Amino acid sequence: MIRSLRIAVADDERDMRDYFQAILPRLGHVVVAAASDGAELIAACRAATPDLIITDVKMPVMDGIEAARRIYEATPIPVILVSAHHDAEVLERAEQEHVLAFLVKPIKQADLEPAITVAMSRFEQFQALHKETADLRQALEDRKLIERAKGLLMKRTGLGEHDAFRRLQRLASDHNRKLVEVALMILTADEAFRIDA
Structure with missing residues (x-):
């Protein structure tokens, strides 16, 4: 129902x-x-x-x-x-x-009820797919930012890939932030220092 x-x-x-x-x-x-x-x-x-x-x-x-x-x-x-x-x-x-x-x-009433049920069911499926697609797109964008920040840390500190990623995770944990937020802060800070470059 x-x-x-x-x-x-x-x-x-x-x-x-x-x-x-x-x-x-x-x-x-x-x-x-x-x-x-x-x-x-x-x-x-x-x-x-x-x-x-x-x-x-x-x-x-x-x-x-x-x-x-x-x-x-x-x-x-x-x-x-x-x-x-x-x-x-x-x-x-x-x-x-x-x-x-x-x-x-x-x-007829007999036609209307199933049409409403089908339309609402399809709409909910489309909305769920739309949300899933948006979530996947956002996850990919987040991943790209994290990879760029990790690469920057490796370049600036000489850390290996694993250690640079661990440092990002530690910063996120210490400051109670999402990993992507920390990555964005690192990339933004790097841009600020390169304004005149």
Whole structure:
């Protein structure tokens, strides 16, 4: 069972907005915004910060895919796209813009619940992968700084690689700092002494 979600919906048809506002609470969710076009959806998401967006594709002012793209740039929020028909161009655009599920009208409660579950599950997986990638990238950057600081210590003190690394570790421990912080301080200090060089 999926947790209760704060959901923003958008559709230019009042009947569809009313349908979502009636059916989503039955599934245990809260509708925090009901927009009639893409621009309204963007404003509503800024104000309400929903957990999920369910939006129609074709709407006046701005379509649902463009609105989803702009919202995602500011805050990653999973999107379920709704359309009266599915054509190749819409599906292609949807794939490029963080859309995690696609429903064709008329939408039944039996379709909505699994789409929400799949969209949220995929979103959580993507977020975990994104964090893991960012962590790995940061670890690599940290490693490069530590290696540069170790090389500098070897050059300045004549220590071997192992001893230079042990000195970095000791400095980090003595000053209750992370190894990368000590490496950065050493590299910064070296730059300060080489300003006129």
